[in-house]
Amino acid sequence: MSSKHGNSSTTKPAAAGPAPPSIDRLTPVLERFRVQASLFHSGPLCGHQSFEAVPGRAFMHVLRRGELEVVHHGEQGLQRLHLSQPTLLLFPRAAHHEFFNPPVDGSDFTCATLDFDGGARNPIVQSLPDFIALPLNEIEGLEPALDLLFAESDQNRCGSRLLTNRLFEVVLIQVLRWIIDHPAQAQVSQGLMMGLSDPRLARSLVALHRAPHEEWSLERMAGIAGMSRSAFAAAFKSSTGTTPAAYLLDWKLSVASSMLRSGRSVKQAALDLGFADAPTLSRAFRRRTGSSPREWLAGIFASA
Template sequence: MPDRLVWLLRHFNLRARVFQAGVLNCNASFEAQSGLGYLHVLKSGKVEITPQGHDPILVDDPSVLFFMNPTQHRVQPAATGCSMVCATFEFGLDEGNPLLEALPELTLVRLGDAPILGLTLRQLFTESEEDHCGKQAVLDRLCEVALVLVLRDLMDQHRLDVGLLAGLADTRLARAINAMHAEPNRNWTLEALAGEAGMSRARFAVHFRDTVGMTPGDYLGEWRVGLAQSMMLKGMPLKSVAGEVGYGSASALSRAFLARRGKTPTTWLREHGTKCSP
């Protein structure tokens, strides 16, 4: 099967920043900050994670927990403390990123259930306990690798029932989704997408909606606008972006953008401190 994450990782930049590495023996609270997710990796000990408005979750064996979307939460180690690596991360966009909308508020993967994470996390823990030059950069990169491996595990083990990763976990739907990701500027029809999946038009439409949570047309529209946001943040002019993502003109892209984001590209870019190039 082709790489199911290649286009997401190419267009939406993943960046992590480790701020805790080692023994944690006091409570810590984390505010919801726009565009920031949180990653917590428990090496040993026990810890309670309490998202705002939810009951505490006790984690008492090595695990990876991450909040993909900005979520206020509290981390409370057991009286004897615990060993943890914690990081913030960004995934390119605080809205319009399909991964941000595809995952639950909190994702918990116990390492005993995901051996694929073992080697990377052993390196992460080793680096966190030693004092070498470039330590911060290595910790940050290893956390980024860990996040990608968690996403891979969620797909490979079919841990999610609905959403983008559930769609990418389905061999037939993944072919259609990858095709949209690779060629957003193509004039995709339902028949053409069903052909990519090797399914009938009617069966594909129902299966896609039930698995991904939206129609193929809606997903394609969201992908195109999200991709346009990423390109505009990199300074690409609106007219060029429109052609790249499948709209015949800058005005056509602006209309689609307004319909899906409730604001024009110019307004959205201004809110992100960037000017819109025509």
């Protein structure tokens, strides 16, 4: 008579497969659309300061100590915000804003302007709200970069200004990384950053960003995302606010704008981005901007 337990075997759970490789969602975008920071203030600010809306100029302010009332004139009208803890303030595009600090013992700041390649047409800028305020302790890993930023901005040593500018860019990348992981807290609802926050869509977007010159059918995009075409199209529209085909064309034209600003010819941009020829790119560019590439470039340099 066999034992009920003697012949039993313990079935071990199958070993978990390797975790899917993480993908770098930001580098392909930032390689195409660079950001340059420029320190313009470090130290106390007392009383009232006003920052004008200048086309193409963004701001990053770091409130290190003190209290502050921010008045922001944005798309949602006049907004007021009182801050009493160390906070990072990001204005990603031209926006008039004002600071009201204590009149004598002012609050302590480190501030920079940001030049996003492409200005308001930069796809990152387009996907961010007018104004983001993040307590410094919200962003994991930010403290070491800020400590070095503050140390360099407070002293006048060889290379300090250049190093401070680069550190502001490091801080911005960390903020963008946080936004992708916390879109709701950053009040991001649609656009590039929202698309990158979806792990499925991000795989397709990263591939598209790296190789816009290739053929990108809906089936190919959906396959990279591991989704059916209908599910992918619906999720893509919900996250980015546009269709995959429209997004691809807009990305190509945004990259073309960046290339033209850097001195590339229309013919070379068309070749590199997979357009049939220069006239095809020019027609698409005119439909999007209302002007030809040459007219658009003339306006850019005239306003510089």
